[in-house]
Amino acid sequence: MKKNFLLIIFLLFTIVVAAQINGFKTSGSKTILTKLNTEWTFQPFGNYIIKTTIKNRHEKNGEQISNAVVLKPSLAKPVVTGADIKTVAYGKTITLNVSSAKVEYINNGTKVTATGAYLNNQYKGVTFLIADSTEQFYGAGERALPQNRRGRKLVLYNNPWYGYEYGADNLNYSVPFIMSSKGYAIFFDNPSKGYFDIGLSNPNALEAAFVSGELTYYIVFGKNADEILQHYQQLVGTQPIPPRWAMGNFISRFGYRSQAQADSVIQKMKEEQFPADGIILDLFWFGDSIQRTLGNLDWVNKTKWPNPKKMIADWRKQNLKTVIITEPFILKNTRTYNESLKYHAVDSLGNPYTLTDFYFGYGGIVDVFRKDAQEWFKKVYRTQTANGVSGWWTDLGEPEKHPSNLYHNLKDLGFKRLFKADEVHNIFGHYWNKMLFDYYTKEHPNTRLFHLNRSGYAGSPRYSIFPWTGDISRSWNGLKAQLPVILGMNLSGIPYTHSDAGGFTTAYSKDAELYTRWLELSTFTPIFRPHADALGDLNPPGSLDVPSEPALWDEPTKSIARNLIQLRYNLTPYNYTLAYQQAKYGKLLVRPMFYESFADSNLLKADEQFMWGDNILVAPVIKQGAVTKDIYFPKGKWWDFVRNKYYEGGQWITDSAAINEIPFFMKEGGFVPMVSGFNTMDKYNTSDLIIHYFPSAEKTYYEMYDDDGLTNKPLEKKQFELLQMSGQDKGGKVKLEIKSNGGKFKGRPNKREVQIYILDINTKPAIIKVNGKTIPIINEEMDWFRKWKPGAAIYIFEKKGVLILLEFTDKPLQIEMSK
DSSP states (O other): OHHHHHHHHHHHHTTGGGSOEEEEEEETTEEEEEETTEEEEEEEOSSSEEEEEEEETTOOOOOOOOOOOOSOOOOOOOEEEOSSSEEEEETTTEEEEEOSSOEEEEETTEEEEEEEEEEOSSOEEEEEEOOOTTOOEEEEEOOSSOSOOTTEEEEESOOOOTTBOTTOOSOSOEEEEEEETTTEEEEEOOOSSEEEEESSSSTTEEEEEESSSOEEEEEEEOSSHHHHHHHHHHHHOOOOOOOGGGGSBEEEOBTOOSHHHHHHHHHHHHHTTOOOOEEEEOGGGGOSSSSSOTTOOSOOOTTTSSOHHHHHHHHHHTTOEEEEEEOSEEETTSTTHHHHGGGBOBOTTSSBOOBSSOTTOSEEEBOTTSHHHHHHHHHHHHHHHHTTOOEEEEOSTTTSSOOTTOEEEOGGGTOOSEEEHHHHHHHHHHHHHHHHHHHHHHHOTTBOOOEEESOOOTTGGGGOEEEBOOSBOSSHHHHHHHHHHHHHHHTTTOTTOBOOBTOOSOBSSOOHHHHHHHHHHHTTSSOBOBOOBOOGGGSOTTOBOOOSSGGGSOTTHHHHHHHHHHHHHHTHHHHHHHHHHHHHHOOOSEEOTTTTOSSOHHHHHOTTOEEETTTEEEOOOOSTTOOEEEEEEOSSEEEETTTTEEEESSEEEEEEOOTTOOOEEEETTOEEEEOOSOSSGGGOOSSEEEEEEOOOSSOEEEEEEEOOSOBSSHHHHTOOEEEEEEEEEETTEEEEEEEEOOOOOTTOOSSEEEEEEEEOOOSOOSEEEETTEEOOEEETTSSHHHHOOTTEEEEETTTTEEEEEEEESSSOEEEEEEO
16 A cells, blocks of 8 residues: 555656646746646756756755855846747747647757656656767766766765775765766756666666755756856856966875874985975874874874974975865764764754764764854864965765764754755765865965865865865776776866875785876876875785885886876976866866767767867876777877877877876877976976977967966966967968967066977978077087077977977067978
């Protein structure tokens, strides 16, 4: 009888779109449709986004607790026509066709069809029609799965997974955002526990369902992944430009157990001439053991950490910024447990909830939704920031242990009832992110926040988060998992995702090849942070103490790692410009090959390579023992940085890839600026600049971003400069222009010495003119280094390129070279 009753309830509220329309009205820019017990409200957000909220009069707990959306709705009023089928037009861009059977959302020929909504005793959800057998779906957050999610049911529940490998289907950071290869995405703004069923139960249907909260979704249109994600990030916000030091190399492990140990590693890194900009301290800064110390939140062992403030200041003199870890769990018998109790999440009776099956020990979790709990927690950040800490690492923020019978108090968000853990689970980390960001905004308004974290929600990037991919297995299947996870997160609008370079978990063998290949991949990710379990006498029996720091490896691994890190530093002008492009436009740093086009099926298949920004294609080696790599090149030519030759696009090739090589290529028409000769971001400047240009018959453009690396909100304050470049190879005559937008910032070079490296030049040019004046071309075999001065060029036969050395001030440079 109970089963039949539930079936009746399910059928009563299922497919309400198919019910007869018994109400249709407009209110401002909203269109409101009523069917049976359900009300559908539609509202546009600009020309490419439309919001739908579905409310059923029988549902409970339909509150909207998310603050993910920051874009304001459009004011344009809809134009409604039709009788049985209502056509709702919002300007010339978005149209709705509403009938008793379905709702169609249409934009520039792209159609998304909602076929039903339902409410039962477990979930509230909505279903959509999958267009055809070729439609693919991407995103949904952190999953070590193939990029195409079709044919899977994906749980939406932030989930820690220690030692995961390729195939792990639900990790630390789920995002209720799914993108289609047909030119649209759907963002379900609901942070409660839920799922996506993407053609598994019904091959023709996409279903999204949630246990609680408001059933709201946004259809986001765009001609390609680039446009879709730019529009989506207009909706939820982009990530601010990070402190430039965050894009350098970090010294990090689990974990440094004393200042003496950390100092010895720093010294070794210096002796071996490794660039570095930060040091990260794991949980041993507040205790001597892994368990039963969460909640000390202070330097407990004065023998191992005798003077933290002086230690941090001394490291800062060595250009190292200190980052320390915190967790939201406060355990019994730690220093802050008693005083924190009144700020803990509670049980059904309102008493502080005690976790009794948590790996780290008995205790509770801070209720970060409460203002008073936030203020208590901020005292920790305030105290350690005063000690000189430059950045923060928040761990276990899924939360790692979050029983369904635990409750949170959201009164400060305007809600009177207590919320079960499953209702708020996926947004707990987001509000923790917000708390830390708000603290910096208020008390350190001139400081850019560096916040290494593990979990969040849609929109968390606007709080300056740098998520890592969790506690990955130190294995080849662990490495294989990283590119799918990083790309999946980027395709979900989380742009600074990166991994523990080299792998994290306890090692039972020392695999130099694995370590090297992992660092090669990580060189072209937003954050470069080798980090691993190396606990000494705390390691499990039979395991090895394999270091994460490259200076502690043997040759040739050490030298290969040094070269990779130096390459990363050399690429800083290019990498830092990617940060600007994300903040300004919502562009990704790590991009799938199909980022600009879904049309080429080979781009959808080329899932073991990626674009690093607009102009660099990276093809990391992720298979053990491999010395070759299969690579697909999109349309156009691609310059091989390793071998100084180009490949024609539109084909697969097999390239050699020795252990000291990572295949990476420059796009035809692309510009790649570099700077060399520095080993810390504190000494970075662009007064000596190298600009690589690969000529194209099509005129191309590029902007290089520069600022002081520290000033907060540089775009709003207009404290930055753009170097604007354009180039074209027109009938054998290469023309380039470099100019400044005139922007100013502290430390801006008044004069730059610029080396312009024009690639793919097979013979010595006939003539080169700069601003109309002919300059000398020095032969390579001559004593060119001594004679090469600003206003001269050199042809390098072996590298098939021309180097032009020029002085650049505020006056534009116009270069014309005849082959």
